[in-house]
Amino acid sequence: MPAHPKGTHARVLLTSVFGPYAQDDEFGSRAINPMELYHNQVTRAQGGFSLRMFHRSWGIMMIQQNISAPCTVLDFPTRADFARELKANAYDIVGISSIIVNLGKVREMCRMVRELSPDSTIVIGGHVAATPGLDHLIDADHIVRGEGISWMRRYLGEDEKAPIRHPEIVSGLQTRVMGLRLPENKGGTAATIIPSVGCPMGCNFCTTSAFFGGKGKFVNFYETGDELFDVMCQMESSLGVQTFFMMDENFLLHRERAMRLLERMKEGKKAWGMAVFASANAVRKYKVEELVELGVSWVWMGLESPRSKYEKLKGTDSHQLTRELREHGIRVQGSTIIGLEHHTPDNIREEIEYAVGHNTDFHQFMLYTPVPGTPLYKEMSEQGRMLEGIDLADIHGQDKFNFRHAAISRDDSKRFLDWAFWRDFERNGPSLYRMCQTMLQGWRKYRDYPDLRVRERFERENVKLRTAYSAALWASEHYFRKVNREVSEQIHELRRQIAKEFGTISRLAANLVGPVLLWSTRREERRVAAGKTYEPPTILERRNWVTAEES
Numbered sequence: 001m002p003a004h005p006k007g008t009h010a011r012v013l014l015t016s017v018f019g020p021y022a023q024d025d026e027f028g029s030r031a032i033n034p035m036e037l038y039h040n041q042v043t044r045a046q047g048g049f050s051l052r053m054f055h056r057s058w059g060i061m062m063i064q065q066n067i068s069a070p071c072t073v074l075d076f077p078t079r080a081d082f083a084r085e086l087k088a089n090a091y092d093i094v095g096i097s098s099i100i101v102n103l104g105k106v107r108e109m110c111r112m113v114r115e116l117s118p119d120s121t122i123v124i125g126g127h128v129a130a131t132p133g134l135d136h137l138i139d140a141d142h143i144v145r146g147e148g149i150s151w152m153r154r155y156l157g158e159d160e161k162a163p164i165r166h167p168e169i170v171s172g173l174q175t176r177v178m179g180l181r182l183p184e185n186k187g188g189t190a191a192t193i194i195p196s197v198g199c200p201m202g203c204n205f206c207t208t209s210a211f212f213g214g215k216g217k218f219v220n221f222y223e224t225g226d227e228l229f230d231v232m233c234q235m236e237s238s239l240g241v242q243t244f245f246m247m248d249e250n251f252l253l254h255r256e257r258a259m260r261l262l263e264r265m266k267e268g269k270k271a272w273g274m275a276v277f278a279s280a281n282a283v284r285k286y287k288v289e290e291l292v293e294l295g296v297s298w299v300w301m302g303l304e305s306p307r308s309k310y311e312k313l314k315g316t317d318s319h320q321l322t323r324e325l326r327e328h329g330i331r332v333q334g335s336t337i338i339g340l341e342h343h344t345p346d347n348i349r350e351e352i353e354y355a356v357g358h359n360t361d362f363h364q365f366m367l368y369t370p371v372p373g374t375p376l377y378k379e380m381s382e383q384g385r386m387l388e389g390i391d392l393a394d395i396h397g398q399d400k401f402n403f404r405h406a407a408i409s410r411d412d413s414k415r416f417l418d419w420a421f422w423r424d425f426e427r428n429g430p431s432l433y434r435m436c437q438t439m440l441q442g443w444r445k446y447r448d449y450p451d452l453r454v455r456e457r458f459e460r461e462n463v464k465l466r467t468a469y470s471a472a473l474w475a476s477e478h479y480f481r482k483v484n485r486e487v488s489e490q491i492h493e494l495r496r497q498i499a500k501e502f503g504t505i506s507r508l509a510a511n512l513v514g515p516v517l518l519w520s521t522r523r524e525e526r527r528v529a530a531g532k533t534y535e536p537p538t539i540l541e542r543r544n545w546v547t548a549e550e551s
């Protein structure tokens with residue numbers, strides 16, 4: 001591919017696809033598929049207790065930070081914002097980032113670029129690039145499969161192997177729970193760190209793994225614990241954070257890097273906390289105390305199914321592992337697949353009960369979904385089992401099957417999926433309560449731990465347990481009294497234990513703020529029932545821009 005003639009003088013616009021998202025429309029937005037991680041696929045059945053927040057489009061932020069051309073990032077625009085930006089600046093390159101589900105929007109954005117900025121070169125990146133025959137479906141100049149920083153550097157004639165500069169990323173925006181928006185103080189929200197893309201485990205359904213090379217492959221941005229430590233120190237000072245969301249599909253798999261990071265954290269006396277994604281086999285490479293010392297306070301782990309044959313789960317008792325992690329104060333977010341090959345209408349409820357029986361702090365359920373680019377998609381296509389005529393906008397894992405399952409119908413797939421979310425909530429209560437359980441267990445175990453950093457971290461987390469979370473628990477206990485007595489009693493018992501540990505402060509917080517939260521939760525449920533949805537804010541950020549005006 002020849003480089004762009006203007007090289008690093010080219011003006012670049014990098015944009016995500018346009019909103020609004022949480023509505024049904026002709027471009028592929030779906031009310032069931034909002035731009036919210038938890039409310040979309042984790043806590044969506046938890047009513048007013050659902051955790052709601054947005055996440056920026058990190059791929060384009062990473063690219064912007066690592067090129068020296070004048071570059072604008074436009075995140076979550078409306079069509080009008082996008083049109084305005086195209087007309088206001090003569091962009092040489094317009095890069096659009098998307099996943100497959102949003103292909104209809106990419107098509108429309110390409111059309112808009114051709115109309116409003118005909119001299120721009122259109123570059124498409126992100127998972128949408130794995131769509132078969134994409135070049136015939138949209139009017140673009142380049143379709144980039146896989147890692148985008150090196151591609152864009154190459155295209156601009158820059159050194160593609162130069163070290164990766166990490167952008168400052170606040171992990172979540174506009175967080176809401178129980179009907180209230182949480183304050184956004186500097187340092188109050190974790191920073192996202194992206195150590196790598198891809199995952200070498202290569203599970204058959206996994207698009208992230210497939211997109212960056214599949215089994216045995218991935219792309220590391222930071223090879224060593226020292227490099228990661230330096231990036232985290234930078235974010236600590238610029239964003240004022242102590243907690244990090246490690247956006248690496250399998251952070252713990254790279255033990256040497258993690259252990260070196262731990263050494264540096266100990267030397268630097270860093271009481272950092274960390275949320276990580278990790279497969280069970282990777283978690284088991286560590287003693288639980290090592291995880292705690294590393295600051296791991298949250299693990300997102302695929303549980304898939306007890307009868308699945310995934311390498312990562314071999315030899316693991318996932319119930320026991322989850323229990324152990326929670327006992328050590330590590331919150332667990334489980335992920336279970338509905339509609340695996342061995343599932344039938346007869347055994348699926350039992351499998352869901354098993355999943356729910358993990359009693360994780362959070363639980364994601366997703367339909368088994370063959371997505372282009374994955375080994376599963378190839379297999380299903382070869383067997384002629386892919387269903388024709390399903391809009392790509394509906395293939396997001398939260399609607400219905402997009403393939404012919406041996407035993408479960410499309411309509412039933414949706415019913416079982418919804419039942420799983422409902423059952424998890426019914427049996428285990430709101431995730432907020434489960435998190436408090438885990439935090440209390442961790443604090444009890446580690447309050448006298450010899451490593452001061454660990455004590456400091458648990459103490460920091462516990463401030464919330466004594467105050468805001470105590471109030472939230474009061475509200476939850478009262479909310480559930482009428483609708484789920486058993487859960488209400490469990491919450492009452494936890495409140496009693498917290499009050500025993502923390503005394504007056506937690507009682508005061510509960511009695512004074514609890515009723516407000518109960519009221520705001522109910523108000524939120526009324527609002528949502530009346531059709532209220534949430535959309536991320538439009539964000540525009542320019543980099544190297546002065547140079548552009550001078551050029």
Ligand code: B12
Pocket residue numbers: 014016021033034035036037038040041055056057058059060062094095096097098099100101102123124125126127128130144146147148149151152194197206207208247249371395396397398
């Ligand atoms: C954060 C995230 C979200 C955020 C959205 C963030 C946003 N602003 O869009 C939330 C939580 C809202 C979300 C929602 C959904 N998501 Co999501 N999400 C992710 C997640 C966890 C991280 C993405 C990320 O930033 N990665 C790190 C960056 C650096 O990687 P990257 O984005 O791939 O970017 C690199 C390349 O792709 C490329 N690139 C990207 N953009 C561009 C643009 C150009 C011009 C170029 C040249 C290159 C390029 O360069 C980058 C650097 O190498 C990924 C999983 C993952 N680990 O990636 C899933 C993932 C992207 N999501 C996915 C899905 C399916 C969804 C949902 C449909 C939910 C669901 N039911 O699962 C919804 C859709 C919501 C909607 N209405 O659009 C799938 C996509 C599958 C596919 N093949 O299309 C993924 C891969 C998860 C998975 N394994 O299934 N998601």
Ligand code: SF4
Pocket residue numbers: 199200201202203206207208209249250279302312
């Ligand atoms: S372990 Fe997780 S991230 Fe890795 S390939 Fe399997 S599903 Fe994907």
